[in-house]
Amino acid sequence: MRDSKRISLELKVLCALSFYATGSYQRLVGMGKHLGQTSVSKCVSQVTEALNSQIICNNFIKFPTSRAERDVIKQKFLTTYKIPGVIGCIDGSHFRIFTPQKEIEHLFYCRKHFHSLNVQVVCDSECRILNVNAKYGGATHDAFIWDNSLVNQYMQELHLNNEQVWLLGDSGYPQRPCLKNALNGFVITI
Structure with a gap:
C-alpha cells in the first residue's frame, strides 16, 4: 500500500472520481489501485477540497452574466439541438450521504429511499457547469429548490427586461416564462 503523500495527482483524481x-x-x-482505505480517504478529501476551492469555483462554474455570453450559449443550443433561446439545462441529482442526526433525518430521506442531498445543477450545451446549488436535503423537491434559487431570481430579471432566454428542465420543474420543462415526450440528450 502507498502513502497518500507519494500518490500521483492523476491517481488521487481517479480515486476521488x-x-x-x-x-x-x-x-x-x-x-483496484493498490491503495488502502486511509489513503483513499485522504485522496477523496484532498481532491474534494481542491474542487471546492474559490479558484476552481470562481473560474470554472460561472453563470453567463453578460448578454454576449448568453448569446454564445444560445447559438450553440440552436446550432446543436435546434432549440432557440436556451442558455442551460437544469436538473436535480441525489448524492448519498451518511444518515444525519435523528432530528433532521426526515429532511434528507429522499423518494429513492436513501439519505441524500438534492443538488441542482445547470449546464450549457457542452455540459459545462454554470451553477450548482447543494443547500437542500433529499426530501426537497426540485421545484422548491428552483423557486428558492438565485438562478431563478436572475432568470426572472432577464425575462422582466424582455430578454427571451430560458432553461430546460424535466417534468419535476414548473413551466415558467424563463423555465421550460419537457413537453409531449420531447427529450434532449447532451
Missing part, C-alpha cells in the same frame, strides 16, 4: 461515481466503500475503491 471512482468514489464520487459509485459511492462505494473506500476500501473497494482502493483495491
Whole structure:
C-alpha cells in the first residue's frame, strides 16, 4: 500500500472520481489501485477540497452574466439541438450521504429511499457547469429548490427586461416564462 503523500495527482483524481461515481466503500475503491482505505480517504478529501476551492469555483462554474455570453450559449443550443433561446439545462441529482442526526433525518430521506442531498445543477450545451446549488436535503423537491434559487431570481430579471432566454428542465420543474420543462415526450440528450 502507498502513502497518500507519494500518490500521483492523476491517481488521487481517479480515486476521488471512482468514489464520487459509485459511492462505494473506500476500501473497494482502493483495491483496484493498490491503495488502502486511509489513503483513499485522504485522496477523496484532498481532491474534494481542491474542487471546492474559490479558484476552481470562481473560474470554472460561472453563470453567463453578460448578454454576449448568453448569446454564445444560445447559438450553440440552436446550432446543436435546434432549440432557440436556451442558455442551460437544469436538473436535480441525489448524492448519498451518511444518515444525519435523528432530528433532521426526515429532511434528507429522499423518494429513492436513501439519505441524500438534492443538488441542482445547470449546464450549457457542452455540459459545462454554470451553477450548482447543494443547500437542500433529499426530501426537497426540485421545484422548491428552483423557486428558492438565485438562478431563478436572475432568470426572472432577464425575462422582466424582455430578454427571451430560458432553461430546460424535466417534468419535476414548473413551466415558467424563463423555465421550460419537457413537453409531449420531447427529450434532449447532451
